[in-house]
Amino acid sequence: KQEVTQIPAALSVPEGENLVLNCSFTDSAIYNLQWFRQDPGKGLTSLLLIQSSQREQTSGRLNASLDKSSGRSTLYIAASQPGDSATYLCAVRQSDYKLSFGAGTTVTVRA
Amino acid sequence: DTAVSQTPKYLVTQMGNDKSIKCEQNLGHDTMYWYKQDSKKFLKIMFSYNNKELIINETVPNRFSPKSPDKAHLNLHINSLELGDSAVYFCASSQDERALYFGPGTRLTVT
Numbered sequence: 001k002q003e004v005t006q007i008p009a010a011l012s013v014p015e016g017e018n019l020v021l022n023c024s025f026t027d028s029a030i031y032n033l034q035w036f037r038q039d040p041g042k043g044l045t046s047l048l049l050i051q052s053s054q055r056e057q058t059s060g061r062l063n064a065s066l067d068k069s070s071g072r073s074t075l076y077i078a079a080s081q082p083g084d085s086a087t088y089l090c091a092v093r094q095s096d097y098k099l100s101f102g103a104g105t106t107v108t109v110r111a
Numbered sequence: 112d113t114a115v116s117q118t119p120k121y122l123v124t125q126m127g128n129d130k131s132i133k134c135e136q137n138l139g140h141d142t143m144y145w146y147k148q149d150s151k152k153f154l155k156i157m158f159s160y161n162n163k164e165l166i167i168n169e170t171v172p173n174r175f176s177p178k179s180p181d182k183a184h185l186n187l188h189i190n191s192l193e194l195g196d197s198a199v200y201f202c203a204s205s206q207d208e209r210a211l212y213f214g215p216g217t218r219l220t221v222t
Binding site: 031032034036038042043044045046049087089091093098099101103104 | 144151152153154155156159167201203208209210211212213214215216
């Protein structure tokens with residue numbers, strides 16, 4: 001059974017600092033890994049999708065890396081802004097259409 | 112131009128009642144899902160349908176019955192509601208095993 005862990009559970013940084021969010025998973029037989037953002041009381045917004053054959057994906061200030069062999073992914077957010085405050089979730093997809101989610105990291109960026 | 116929509120957004124009902132949540136996606140995706148997010152914000156898959164056929168049915172009480180009348184719709188019917196059913200229910204869709212897109216969620220409160 002795939003288990004996905006996100007550490008830390010919460011993170012508070014001053015504006016402008018770079019954010020590093022970690023995601024680890026127990027079964028390396030994955031199809032892809034997806035990072036989401038969830039604002040309070042809202043749905044999930046897809047940020048980045050990394051296929052199992054890829055090492056990283058970038059979108060603007062966001063960069064996600066994937067090390068399948070060690071079961072880790074890291075989401076980097078450069079030059080954080082107060083608008084980046086949200087909960088960030090990673091989800092690992094295995095080939096049977098099932099996504100396993102981590103519990104998320106709640107980020108607060110202080111102005 | 113909403114991609115994945117759900118109705119209602121909020122649902123407050125008493126124990127023992129039967130209720131339904133509707134989901135529609137206009138992305139042309141062939142796979143749709145229902146997820147439950149509990150009070151600890153943990154997301155867990157309940158059901159997945161591919162081209163109107165059930166492909167994932169997690170350990171969910173049989174009081175929960177999904178129905179997919181066509182590829183663009185996946186509804187969730189819940190019988191004999193219990194206090195423990197209170198949660199946020201998210202519908203999502205994807206094309207095969209690609210990125211997942213979520214609806215805004217339905218907050219169900221059972222009193």
